[in-house]
Amino acid sequence: MSGNDADPAALRRKRRSWSLDEKRRIVDESLEDGASIAEVARRHDLNANQLFTWRRQFGVELAAPQELAPILPVTITPDATAEYSAPGSIGQMEIVLAEGDRIIVWADVETAALSRVVKALRR
Incomplete structure (x- = not known):
């Protein structure tokens, strides 16, 4: 065999x-x-x-892979004043929460860092 x-x-x-x-x-x-x-x-x-x-x-x-944040209303406005501009950054966004808190971020913001800020403000 x-x-x-x-x-x-x-x-x-x-x-x-x-x-x-x-x-x-x-x-x-x-x-x-x-x-x-x-x-x-x-x-x-x-x-x-x-x-x-x-x-x-x-x-x-x-x-779920990650918890999804609720969808919030968004208003697009013309460019904000130059006082908030970071040197060398291209594009910025201002987020105004329902409670009136404002967050201004530039195009190079890290998603994880922005998520932590938004979660902290929602508490």
């Missing part, structure tokens, strides 16, 4: 059995801050889809 004549069933990968405690531990690991589903799955030699299935089975709500 040559190596090519091996039983096909013997060549199939053995199916791994996970205890409920092991599943819970891996799901908990996937819920830690900054955890990547793909990395946790790889670390445990597990398919990421299987980890998502376990998370659903344990009642873990799958969060």
Whole structure:
């Protein structure tokens, strides 16, 4: 009998059995801050889809990638006065919140920084 004549069933990968405690531990690991589903799955030699299935089975709500802010009315006005211009910046935007707070940003503003400011003002 040559190596090519091996039983096909013997060549199939053995199916791994996970205890409920092991599943819970891996799901908990996937819920830690900054955890990547793909990395946790790889670390445990597990398919990421299987980890998502376990998370659903344990009642873990799958969060949206990021919370969307409500849509607010916008008014476009002519250029603001030069007193707010930053040297070398091109284009600016003034955001006036319902409470009267104003935010003036330039084209090179970092999205994450602006989001933090808006969230802080909404509190």
